[in-house]
Structure formats: structure tokens, C-alpha cells
Amino acid sequence: MTAIPRIVEVRQNILRRNDEAARALRERFREAGVFVVSLVSSPGSGKTAFLERALALLLKEGYRPAALVGDLATENDAVRLARSGAPAKQITTGTVCHLEAAMVAGAIEGWNLADLDFLFIENVGNLVCPASFDVGENLRVVLLSVTEGEDKPLKYPTIFNSADAAVVTKIDLAEAVEFDWGAAESSIAAVRPALPVLRVSSKTGAGMSGLIEFLKSCRAQSCPACPARAD
């Protein structure tokens, strides 16, 4: 009755090809010395606002960051991010619910990767499908806003399990929504024990400098707990 077995069969082929493309990408990133951070979350968790802050802080410290932003439609986010002065490009996916490695490879054509220290890849807002698609990142960060509820890691375990760090966003609203930090941390620990969890507010800037330090230490691989991926 259901179409699931057929989906699984085709998905396996698609994922295998994607994994090959992602490995090739990761090798290019490694050779160029660019540290690649992907951001995954629900729509509206604050990925772009977070990136605006992160790009500005990294530029101020003399780093050379860039951003790719996935969305089904509109160039809005790339326009927003380009205001920081960092290179930013939109990947519009049409009806495709996630980014694939080949889309990232297409988007960076013409960019000299050796000119970059950090490349951020903001995935399509979706807590399901992006979990399965490697886009060649070194570090996958899952964002969870306090307004979404503490149970999301339990309901979307695969994406939390595939992430290397979690960032709780919009912490300025935590009190207004009666966010239960203990419940949220228990949910995360249940699906991914020992996942680093950071807390930020892109509105007030709270937590952002600590987050930048975390990214820098991952890039420098100087952090003993650094979860950065390597092939």
C-alpha cells in the first residue's frame, strides 16, 4: 500500500552518490584550508539572524568568512547576509527540501576557496531531510529556538544525532515561553549524549562571543572535545 519501500531503494542510490560528492567537496575544502560549518534547523529557528551576527564578529576579528544559503524560493537571506560584507550566495532548491553536495559544488564555482577561513552552509529549514545529506561540512550545527519546545530532539532524533553541536537560539525569549532548560538538555542527551550545547540570542548578542570561540577552536582543532569531522 505505502510507497515507502520504493522510496528507500531510490534513496539509497541517491545518498550513495551524494556521499561521494560530499567526500570530494570535503577534500577540496581541506586543501584550501577552509573550515565548513553547516546549519540545520526548523524554518524560523533563527539560522540567518545567527549567521548575520557570526559573519560580523568573524570579520571584525580579521577572519574571512563566506556563506551559502539554501531556500526553496527567494534570495532574501543571501541579500541580508551580503550586507555584512562577506561573500554570500543563495541556493534556491525549487521544491527540493534539503541541500545536496552537488548543489554546494555548483554554488562555489568561481569562488577561490583559499581566500576563505570559514564557509557557512545554511540548509533549507527542515528538521528531517537534511539529516541524511552530507554537504561536505566539517561541523554540523543544529539550531533549536526556545519557542519551538524542549521536546524537538526526541521528535526529530536523526538530525540531532547527525549533528556535531547544538545551539539553542532566541534565549532572550526563554522566560516568556517558560522554556525548561533541564527538559531540553535531557531531550538532547537522550538522542545524542555529550553533544556540545551552546546558548545564544542573535537579538541581544548574548552567547555569541562564546560561540565564535567554539568555532575558532574547532577550526584550529585545538579543542580536545572538538567534534569536527574528518574523512
Next chain:
Amino acid sequence: MTAIPRIVEVRQNILRRNDEAARALRERFREAGVFVVSLVSSPGSGKTAFLERALALLLKEGYRPAALVGDLATENDAVRLARSGAPAKQITTGTVCHLEAAMVAGAIEGWNLADLDFLFIENVGNLVCPASFDVGENLRVVLLSVTEGEDKPLKYPTIFNSADAAVVTKIDLAEAVEFDWGAAESSIAAVRPALPVLRVSSKTGAGMSGLIEFLKSCRAQSCPACPARAD
């Protein structure tokens, strides 16, 4: 390079089979006299909290509602909803990012549909994939919380375009997040002109009685603007 053409080909077969199953379901619902409302939104937009309120209000007025709730994992939502006294059943989809008509058909096995006035189907939290899958509903409601931002309809046009009504949730937080009602309504109108837009807070109950009146009028087909679907 990209796997998209292959996905499109397989998707077309899957969608055709799903459409057939959905039409059969809708006919069963019509014969039984149950009005079926599906809810789609991002994770954390407040579908379950909204349903808790709606089930309680409908029960209080003597209606017989029931709910099916889709999630990748956990039975949490069905447990929450069953506390209302209405029948509620979880559909756990594993890694599948949306509900399909066949899953709904499986979940209602053993239920006497003639005992119901309303059946709510809460889809997996996802603004992309559920857009393409008819689950036999009469009315598809897309929820958008004020904390997600006003631009979501522009970024996820397909799901707003496939909806019969939009509900803006968490309006008690609108001021705290500086929600721009004009921008939100323009975004919705840009992708789906004349879509009915309702505003609620499941926390305070604001707007809920109007929303129940809307659902009742759609069910009774007494509302001239009623967008309810029929085959």
C-alpha cells in the same frame, strides 16, 4: 551531477498512488459524515497545543472529534491529546518526513468513522514535503507562529499555496518578537491571495472560539467563502 531528475520521476509515481489512496479515503470520510482537517507547519509552531484547545472546545459543545498525530518518533503528542477525552492515535513515520494517505488509512483501522464529527490529522512538522501529499483531508490548515518570522510564506510557497486556511499561532508573543502583521499578511497574499488568515494563542485561548466557528461553518458548508475540498 544532482539526483533531482531521478527524484522527480520516482516522486511522480509515488504521488499518483498517494492521490488514488487519498481519494478513496476522502470518499470514506464523506460517507461517514466526518469532516477532516489536516494541520501542517514547521516543527514547534504549536500544532499540538492548538489541537488540545480545539478538541476541548469541540467536546464541550457536544461534537465528537478525534485526532491522528504524525511524528518521526515518540508517542508524546497522542498521549497529550488523549487527555482531552477524544480518541487520539500516533502515527510514527520513522525517517519519513510526511504523512501519506496509506498511513492514515492504516491508523483509522478499527475506528468507526460514523462516530466522529471531526477528524484532525496533524502532519509531521515540515514546511516542505507534506505539501505534496494529499491525506484525504477536507481542509488543510497551515500554521505559522509569530516567532518564525513574517517571510515564511515567501520561502515555503508550495505549502501555503496548497493550504485552505492559515492560522497564525502564539500571538501572545507577537509584541515580544516585534511581529509585523502587515508584512506577514503581504507574504501570505503574495503566494495565496484571499487565503483566510486566523490568529490564535493556544496559551491564552485568544482567537480560539472564532477558529472553532470557522471550522464548524466549513463543516456545515454554510460559509460562502468556505474553501473546503471536495472531489
